[in-house]
Structures are given as structure tokens and as C-alpha cells.
Amino acid sequence: MRLMSPPVGLAALADTDLVGQVARVLTQAVINGQLAPGAKVVEAGIARELGISRAPVREAARLLEQQGLLVSHPRRGFFVRKLEARDIDEIYDLRICVECHAALLAAKNLTPANRDALRRQIDVLHETADLEDHARQVEEDYKFHRMVIEIAGSQRLLKVFDDLSSELRMVIGLIGRLYDDPSRIAQTHEALLDVLEQGHADIIAARFDYHIAAAWREVGKLVREIPASTNGAAP
Amino acid sequence: MRLMSPPVGLAALADTDLVGQVARVLTQAVINGQLAPGAKVVEAGIARELGISRAPVREAARLLEQQGLLVSHPRRGFFVRKLEARDIDEIYDLRICVECHAALLAAKNLTPANRDALRRQIDVLHETADLEDHARQVEEDYKFHRMVIEIAGSQRLLKVFDDLSSELRMVIGLIGRLYDDPSRIAQTHEALLDVLEQGHADIIAARFDYHIAAAWREVGKLVREIPASTNGAAP
DNA sequence: TAAGCGTCGATTGTCGACAGTTTAATCTTG
């Protein structure tokens, strides 16, 4: 059963995967705040809303739980995870750990082809800098980082990053605007590509560390201007 | 529905979680080889065997898929993941990345209490060295490493480690014997605790890196004596 | 008025069923 009204076209490639679709829908709902942190995710409600049964919804919820977007209290249901300042710190700490390592691997695997791909992505960053679409800016930013990890060539590294990303998108979606000076993000990423090309391990690690830590401080600052809430429900 | 016959006592605390139980059963089956790599996991079969319906089995399978123990081919079902040499490399590469980082954090958080806990675990390693129970040795080995990450204090770091661990247990279970000289593993872990206490970042990272890399080489050697198989099924 | 208790609606956990698809087995046919 399709979620959207059949889009006429026969472009039903990787569509056949209900729980995947539900997972995407839920993820999106969490990211854009339709499902606020702490909100209860009522299986029957989602199911009815999507015109499907509860089974696929439950499976999708379990998936998102594993990814850290939802928490489940047995016999009480699934809830949108509340991220506290501590979680943000954990996420960025792990991001630094993982991305610095990935950057080193990526530098080793750097070919003209994927070097150009990165450069093109930086061009995209330049373009989006002018737009007022903050969400888009964040998205293209992530895409660059993700490309680096793809180049590193480890599926597991990529999975960790993707899981962290969806958690982060949640907070960032909540914060709203992220960059004070959008034009600068393209520049900072050029610096990242530079050190990758240069290929000196220490410098690469230091540069990526600095870059991510900067984002960490930025997000941390903005988050602390927002409600601090204890996670989960009382026992 | 309970899996075991009710153990009389009222110690039915965290029992109420069918999918959790199923997940554990399946994990165990994968680790000890009852479910061989590449084997098909038939939902109805598992369900019947456990005397439950397919729904919880499916949810558990999705969970293990997310953890990397199973792969799912839409419309064809779940299969036990086949780990190739490349996967082993990815796992250990990530382990080094994560555990070295965790070790640094752990060193900062090291208190007399958890320092003693680590030491006690090393004692256990000494004791199990005499036994011929290889599985037990591996398990206690992991427990030490896990404790370090617990001390580091990041839930996410711990989750990444746990996921990697279950994948690794799979390979190691397959290999059978892992240590040529069991008496040495206690020693090497003492060295790890030493550098943690000493608290010098570079030395900690280097030592953990070396320790894990050694295991990597060991496992890699043993794995390559075993069938190399392509993962998944043909499209 | 505040704490305790029972009731009722809402929601989860689990089950069995059914249709559509995949896989295995059997039967053709060149």
C-alpha cells in the first residue's frame, strides 16, 4: 500500500518497502518538529493517518529506536527522544572521533574523481550561501561530510555517522537557524578539502577536529537558550 | 507469553519483553553457530520453535538487522550476515577508533572505585586463563573493554561498541579458539590499566591501538584459514 | 482539602489469517 496518492508515474523503484517509508515519514516528522521531543508516538494514530495497519508502524518505530530518535517504555509506547545538553555533547564528541578517523582514511583513498566531487559539493555550498534556506544549507553541509566518509570506504563508519546525523538534525531542526554567516561555511569546507589533498595526517585530524568542535560550540550555545528537559518519563 | 517456564519466584522484573527475549535468543543462535552465516531466518520457523507468533520475531529480526547481525532482502526474508575479511577489517578499524577515544575519556574519569573494578576484572582474566573455556575467556576479555567504555561515560560510544561486539562474537564463535597463550591476555590488560592510571594521552592511545591491532592481526590470520564467501544473495 | 481507591477509556502486545511472491520440484520439449 502506498503512502502518498499514487504519483501516476511508474517511478516506483525502491518504493516497495512500507516500513522503510514509514521510517522516513516518522524521521521527517521528528526532524521538522511535527513530533516534538517527548511526544508520544501512538501506533494506531500513525497507522490510521497513513492508512495502514499497526504492524509496519511498530517495526519502523523499533528501527528509529535503534537509531536513537525514539525511546520505548514497555507497555507505554514509543516517545520522541528528548535530547539534553549531555546528549549533544556525546554526539559531537563521537562525531569528532569518527570523522577525524574517516578523514584520514579518505585522504588515503583520495582520487581525482572524488576530489572533484568534493569540490563540486563546495560549489553547492557557495550557491546555497546566498539563499535564505537554512535547512538546505545544513543539509548540503552534511552532504559534504558524508561524502568524506563515503570516500573513507567503511560502511560501519558511515552507519555511525548517519545515525548521529539524524539525531543531530533533530536538534538543529529545533534550533532553526544555525549559521550566523552562511557565506563562511563554504570557506571552512574548502579548508577541509585542502588538508585532505595535502594528506598530512596530523593536520587533517586537527583541522577536522577544530571544524566540528566549532559547530559543537555553536550548537551548544544555541541549545542552551532553549528548554532543558529531562529525558524519558518518570518510572 | 513466557519463553521459560515461570521460575516460581517473584523475580519477574525485566522479563516482560518478548522481542527483547527473542532478540537475545537469535543473537545467541547466531553467535554459537546454530544459525550459520548466510542461513535463512524463517520467521514462522522461529516463531513456532518459541511457541509465539511471527510479529515479535519480525521486530526482533529488524533489531538485529540494525545491529548488523542479519541482513534483509525484501520479499525474501532475513539472513544471517556473512562477514568477509573486509568486514573484519572495518570492525577492528572502528574499534580502534572508538576504543582509543573512550580510553582517553576513561582516564579522565578514572576514580579509585572504577580503577578497582578494572583490576578485579583483570583478576578474573587471570583465573579464566587456567580454564579451558575459550568462550569464557573471550567474554571476560570483552567485559574489560566494555568497562573502560562505561567509565568513559558516553552511551553512544557504548552502543557502537556493543554493536561491534556482537558482530565480532559472531566471527570469533566461528573461529573457535582465539588465544594461543591465554595466560598472556591478563598481562596485556594489566598494561592497559597501567597506562590509564598513568594518564598520558598519547601513550594511552598508542597502547590501546596496539592492543586492539594485535587482536585484529590474530583474528585476521585465523579468519583467512576459513571459507571466504561473498555476502548476501545475488540480485 | 488531600490522599486513597475503583472504574473506564485508550493503547499496547500478541495472535491468527489471507493474499501475493518467491523458491523448489515436476513436467515438457527440443
Added chain:
DNA sequence: CAAGATTAAACTGTCGACAATCGACGCTTA
């Protein structure tokens, strides 16, 4: 006899149903 077509069995994806449980509300009782 081998390759392809055909049929039958097995399995997955999804659904709707039902009992058990949880949380809220209101009522009783100090």
C-alpha cells in the same frame, strides 16, 4: 539429456481482532 516452462509448496508482508495493561478521572474517606 539439458534447458525451459509449469505447478505446488513455503514464506513474507500486511491486516484486523482481542485480551491485558496503563493512565486519567472522579468518588470516597479521612
